[in-house]
Every structure is written in C-alpha cells, then in structure tokens.
Amino acid sequence: MNVTNIGILDSLSDLKDLDWDGDIKKKQTGLNLLIVCLISTWPHNGCEIQECRSESFTLHNLCLGLPQIKEQEEPNSTSWPDYYLDQINAMMTLVSTSGEDEVANRTKVVDSLKTALRTQPMKFVMRFLDLDGLSVLLNFLEKMDYETMESPIHTSVIGCIKALMNNSLGRANVLAHPTSINIISQSMITENIKTKIAVLEIMGGVCLVPGGHKKVLDAMCHYQQFASERTRFQVRF
Structure with missing residues (x-):
C-alpha cells in the first residue's frame, strides 16, 4: 500500500471541512480506488490524515466507520x-x-x-x-x-x-x-x-x-x- 501524507487535523470535527469531491479525489492520479486512512492520536495532538491506495476499501466505507462526535447535552438539561x-x-x-x-x-x-x-x-x-x-x-x-x-x-x-x-x-x-x-x-x-x-x-x-x-x-x-x-x-x- 502506498501512503502519501495529506495533512494534520486539530480534531475529528475538522473532517467536515474537507472537500471530499475536490481536494481528495483529485489525488487519485488514475487509480481505481482511493481511501482516507486515519492514524488517530486524537484527542492527543490531533489526527493525521493520509492518502492511501488500496483495492480492498472505499472512501465511503471508511468514513462510515469514523467515530461520531457528541454535539448535544443530555435531554435533562435546559438546552432541551x-x-x-x-x-x-x-x-x-x-x-x-x-x-x-x-x-x-x-x-x-x-x-x-x-x-x-x-x-x-x-x-x-x-x-x-x-x-x-x-x-x-x-x-x-x-x-x-x-x-x-x-x-x-x-x-x-x-x-x-x-x-x-x-x-x-x-x-x-x-x-x-x-x-x-x-x-x-x-x-x-x-x-x-x-x-x-x-x-x-x-x-x-x-x-x-x-x-x-x-x-x-x-x-x-x-x-x-x-x-x-x-x-x-x-x-x-
């Protein structure tokens, strides 16, 4: 598997700011499949995003497995x-x-x-x-x-x-x-x-x-x- 570094994120929430269709897919360089692998050190020093070339996974499959970020407080708080x-x-x-x-x-x-x-x-x-x-x-x-x-x-x-x-x-x-x-x-x-x-x-x-x-x-x-x-x-x- 060939790996090329793309960048560093401050937190997992920064994933939403990536241009998946633009910035990522443009790096396919003619290959059939492209996925994004996370080497997670979050919450320690962020997460390193890498471009990975593979025939076993897809970008969509991997993204579905990303941990979900809790956005709301419990329903017994005054925010609900x-x-x-x-x-x-x-x-x-x-x-x-x-x-x-x-x-x-x-x-x-x-x-x-x-x-x-x-x-x-x-x-x-x-x-x-x-x-x-x-x-x-x-x-x-x-x-x-x-x-x-x-x-x-x-x-x-x-x-x-x-x-x-x-x-x-x-x-x-x-x-x-x-x-x-x-x-x-x-x-x-x-x-x-x-x-x-x-x-x-x-x-x-x-x-x-x-x-x-x-x-x-x-x-x-x-x-x-x-x-x-x-x-x-x-x-x-």
Whole structure:
C-alpha cells in the first residue's frame, strides 16, 4: 500500500471541512480506488490524515466507520425541551399555587421555555413538537386553577404559544391542531389584561394566514358559549 501524507487535523470535527469531491479525489492520479486512512492520536495532538491506495476499501466505507462526535447535552438539561415539559407537567399535578415565591419560580421556568422557543436552533422547536409540547401547553391552559389563571404563569404560557406562532413549523402545528385556537380563546376570561392582549395578538396573527379568519370567528363563537356571553365579541376589558 502506498501512503502519501495529506495533512494534520486539530480534531475529528475538522473532517467536515474537507472537500471530499475536490481536494481528495483529485489525488487519485488514475487509480481505481482511493481511501482516507486515519492514524488517530486524537484527542492527543490531533489526527493525521493520509492518502492511501488500496483495492480492498472505499472512501465511503471508511468514513462510515469514523467515530461520531457528541454535539448535544443530555435531554435533562435546559438546552432541551424535555426539561421544560417535565416541569410544566409537574405544575399541573399541584393543586394550587402557594405564595409569591412559588408563583415566581413557576413563571421563571415558563419564561425560560418562551425564550428558548424564540432563540434556540430549529432542532429545539422540532423536538418540542415531537414531544407533543403544544398539547402540554394546551392541557395546562385547560386544567389550571383560578389562582394560576390570574397569575403571570398564565401570561407566560400564552407567551410560549405566541413564540411558537413566530416559527413557521410551530405555527403550522398550532393551526393544524383541531382545538388549539378555541382553547387559546378561553384565556380571555381572565382579568389579567396582559394575558388578554397576548391572546388577541395571537388571534390577530391567525387572521393573517389562509383560512385563519374563519378559525378566529369559530373560536369567538366558542368563547361566547364558554364565557356565557349574550353576543359574540362581548369580551370585557
């Protein structure tokens, strides 16, 4: 086997920066097969990449055997939606909020999820939706007690849905959910003005998408019955 040195990499992650079709294959010099062999000293002093000529292996076969680099933390960290969904599910098992400190702690958790849905990479939102995170938020809105309904926790949960609506994938899931807009509309029954405004902002956004105007009208009819209003749009501010 003939071996010709190509270069030194700082780490295995630098493999992705190589131009496999260009820099490597140009070195074939008329041979039938070309593979890249790793003489791995990583994490000690990097990895030496060598050009190898062989009739037994292919570049594709060898690359599949490269060790995978861990890119993410464990799902129980705040970098994953799993943590926040576990916390919100735990909130629903408690009978009622007790004291300002407890309300503040719960609000902080939900606010952190709201921020993550706005700022984390798309894979965070995708995993959130894969874990049925939208249903977790909607279930919370349906099952919360009166104290929670009038607290900042309620406003923050609506804020999480609003953050989802600002994402194309999240918005599609909210609109595709059969009862999401109806459940969101029920939050207008609170006396908390901030929560009502957040709900109306979501409704206004839904009106701008195809078919959304009818969804909002249907939701207002639903709210009329839910709040025992005499006429539609009789929401008190």
